[in-house]
Amino acid sequence: AQSVTQPDIHITVSEGASLELRCNYSYGATPYLFWYVQSPGQGLQLLLKYFSGDTLVQGIKGFEAEFKRSQSSFNLRKPSVHWSDAAEYFCAVVPSGGYNKLIFGAGTRLAVHP
């Protein structure tokens, strides 16, 4: 079945440590790929997106993501986490030919220890 998988439900890191959030998708052709962040009580904010071209994508707030076709992955990274990065992160895809439907993973909740 077509799906978006975020294997980690919760992740805890120390402030200043590096971060990688995993995302895998199971669509045949390369979809459009997105990462969103949701702070407590807030709506969704777009961090970055990948449509084509360079497989390393830079986003806002110091985040980046790398598309790996061979692994069907689009992992989100940040070299040094700040306490304000504590939030829930969602990976999402628009399948090619998917009529613009944005399909979400279950989310990863990030906690940051001082």
Add this chain to the structure above:
Amino acid sequence: DVKVTQSSRYLVKRTGEKVFLECVQDMDHENMFWYRQDPGLGLRLIYFSYDVKMKEKGDIPEGYSVSREKKERFSLILESASTNQTSMYLCASRSRRGLVGYTFGSGTRLTVV
């Protein structure tokens, strides 16, 4: 900036009531979407609309309907609210032109008692 406005931040309704959730966007976007968000399940698509009076079922349409009489407004209707529809509801919009992202509203937290 594109703005997507959901009329209510919090709603409490009784079982069996007819509930309307309203969403308005101000950038002439053709596509609009309704999602519900539940812990551990992420966001699931309920309905979406390509244009005025156009609608398509998403992944979980049962118990819901929608209305798009004007381009800027997309309403989600719970015909007879049930407790299992207690959730956070998020509206989004997107232009058909170019490769742009989706803009989300702040959400409506609905509690059905």
